[in-house]
Amino acid sequence: xxxxxxxxxxxxxxxxxxxxxxxxxxxxxxxxxxxxxxxxxxxxxxxxxxxxxxxxxxxxxxxxxxxxxxxxxxxxxxxxxxxxxxxxxxxxxxxxxxxxxxxxxxxxxxxxxxxxxxxxxxxxxxxxxxxxxxxxxxxxxxxxxxxxxxxxxxxxxxxxxxxxxxxxx
Numbered sequence: 225x226x227x228x229x230x231x232x233x234x235x236x237x238x239x240x241x242x243x244x245x246x247x248x249x250x251x252x253x254x255x256x257x258x259x260x261x262x263x264x265x266x267x268x269x270x271x272x273x274x275x276x277x278x279x280x281x282x283x284x285x286x287x288x289x290x291x292x293x294x295x296x297x298x299x300x301x302x303x304x305x306x307x308x309x310x311x312x313x314x315x316x317x318x319x320x321x322x323x324x325x326x327x328x329x330x331x332x333x334x335x336x337x338x339x340x341x342x343x344x345x346x347x348x349x350x351x352x353x354x355x356x357x358x359x360x361x362x363x364x365x366x367x368x369x370x371x372x373x374x375x376x377x378x379x380x381x382x383x384x385x386x387x388x389x390x391x392x393x
Contacts (some may be wrong), residue, residue, distance in 0.1 A: 225259045225268065225378060227298065227334050231305030231366030232382040234333025235326050236389035237312040237336060238352035242322035254281065257358065265374020268303075269294050302334060305352075305382075312386050 234252030241248045245386050270290035273283050285291060311331050314323045336358055343351035 225256075225264045226261075226305075227301040227337060228308065229264075229378045229382050230256050230259060230333040230337070231302060231330045232308050233385050234329040234331070235305075235309030235313055236329070236385045237333070238326035238329025239322070239389045239393060241329070242325050244327040245321070245325040248325040248329035249332035253335055256333050256336040257361050259364065260358065260362045263363045265367050265368055266379060267297065268368075269298075305334075306330060308382065308386070312390065331334035336390030 233255050234248075237251045238245070238248035241251070269284065271284045271286070271288035271294045273285050284294065284328060288294075309326060313326050336354070339351055340355050340358060343355040
């Protein structure tokens with residue numbers, strides 16, 4: 225899943241737990257792995273260097289001319305999810321316990337992909353173990369070459385999660 229989809233689901237979880245930001249964070253974090261188990265699409269990361277035998281040895285080439293583009297694309301992805309979350313769940317942009325829960329769920333849901341990047345670079349054992357689980361649970365069905373299907377299904381899934389959260393709340 226793209227970061228926007230993960231963030232929207234995490235934000236929806238936080239919206240449903242307005243007085244429980246810690247629970248929202250951990251449930252958002254767990255939701256990342258559940259979503260990654262579903263077949264989904266990824267956008268290309270042009271500066272990614274794939275290791276042929278061990279995905280834990282993949283990395284991003286910070287010296288690649290594509291790295292700034294990839295960084296901007298990833299940031300725009302995450303910010304798009306954040307904008308959708310704030311629009312639907314806290315349009316007044318006030319800071320209160322409920323908005324902290326929404327933000328906690330959103331951050332928790334995006335964090336595993338941030339930790340993946342850190343595991344690539346740091347090779348710390350706890351991060352590597354978490355990311356080996358991340359890779360293990362990740363769907364093995366590859367639809368990355370089906371852009372329209374991938375984008376459409378993630379947008380519909382995100383919209384469904386927003387609708388469910390708004391209906392339940």
